[in-house]
Amino acid sequence: MARRLRPRSVRARATLGATTVVALALGAASFALLGALDGNLVRSAQGEAERQALATAGLAAAGRLDAVLPPARGADFLQVVDAKGRVLAASPNLAGLPALSPERPRRPGTLRGTWQGNPARGEHRHRVVTVTTVTGQGLVTVYAGTSLREADAADEIITAALALVVPLLVLTVAVVTWRVTGWALRPVEAIRAEVAEISDRDLHRRVPVPPSQDEIARLAVTVNATLDRLEAAGIRQRQFIADASHELRSPITVLRTQLEVAQAHPDPALWGELVSGALEDTVRLQDLAADLLLLARLDTAEPAPDAPVALADLAREAARSRRGDRVPVDVDITADATVRGSTLWLSRLVTNLLDNAQRHADRRVRLTLRVDGAGSAAVLEVCDDGPGIPAADRERVFERFTRLDDARSRDQGGSGLGLAIARDIATRLGGSLTAEDQPHGGARLVARLPLAAA
Incomplete structure (x- = not known):
């Protein structure tokens, strides 16, 4: 009750x-x-x-x-x-x-x-x-x-006066409080009404910001900032879906064409080439699906893995597996750094950086691992002697499905997701990944990851 x-x-x-x-x-x-x-x-x-x-x-x-x-x-x-x-x-x-x-x-x-x-x-x-x-x-x-x-007599007069005045004062306070509170909460009601009208298709709308510069005005600014982030996330999601659909459509179209050619021309002499091409497109589809799945997992709000991982061992193993590649990988590890994360995520980070460097390098790729001067983070650098990354594009290269030029086209095997995945992994693990200056030309990608507590 x-x-x-x-x-x-x-x-x-x-x-x-x-x-x-x-x-x-x-x-x-x-x-x-x-x-x-x-x-x-x-x-x-x-x-x-x-x-x-x-x-x-x-x-x-x-x-x-x-x-x-x-x-x-x-x-x-x-x-x-x-x-x-x-x-x-x-x-x-x-x-x-x-x-x-x-x-x-x-x-x-x-x-x-x-x-x-x-x-x-x-x-x-x-x-x-x-x-x-x-x-x-x-x-x-x-x-x-x-x-x-x-x-x-004085008691009677005062009692009668108070019996009349006190209720009037209480009523006056009630009326004034009701009106003042309504006036103060009017912007809140305007904010509520505007937010109630915003749907997933109207994320461009914003709530009115009162000129009072008080808590309600700060609330309106915060709500608009949240709507900005939601709109940006929605735009990013729609762009990601469109890019993923475009990337998936190309290998699927090629694969279908090869199968239709094999069906229309049942010549056993052509089957080997067609099957080989179909297998390449299938592998490409598989890799792209794996990348999309990993990005979806990185975008979730689940806690990041927090197990101690020997980053030096991962780096040595990744370089050792590329000894027979067109561009070898030189290793310079000066510290046995241990960071927190998962072997799968950190291996993917190192692999993506090396793949990107080998894809664009001319004759040399160098991988270095050290501890920063403060002793709080492991610094992993991957450098190549390729064409490098222009200063204006050093942030754009980490966007999903981004290819800067023909050297980074689909024909060279890149999907535009490798560096985006690497940066997302570094960020989820509490670190960072940036493209920095290379004194002698080429690209230089630097990942900083916090060291695990002793």
């Missing part, structure tokens, strides 16, 4: 919270004000009654007490009673009445209290001071009282 009755909107909750706090504060302040006012009036009345009682007690002790006692200013009645309860003197309004209290004090002293309900004192409260003193006739008690009609 409490959950159903709880306000669901921020505006309603803010209004309820502010109204409750103000109502409690005004209620506490009202009680404190009434208490302070009543206390001051009661103390003032008590002071007047106490002075009258002490003066009358002095007269009784001196034996100069008259039977009729006219009350002084601030006192409404006086009565003097002996130890046996006989009234020795009284003010005119108490003439002929018995003792005000049946109790008889047994020792001298002063008592103070508030009385109500005695016919002699009317309908209002009275502050009564009782002074007991010793006289020649024994103990005598003096009762002096003053009416609290002013305090009661």
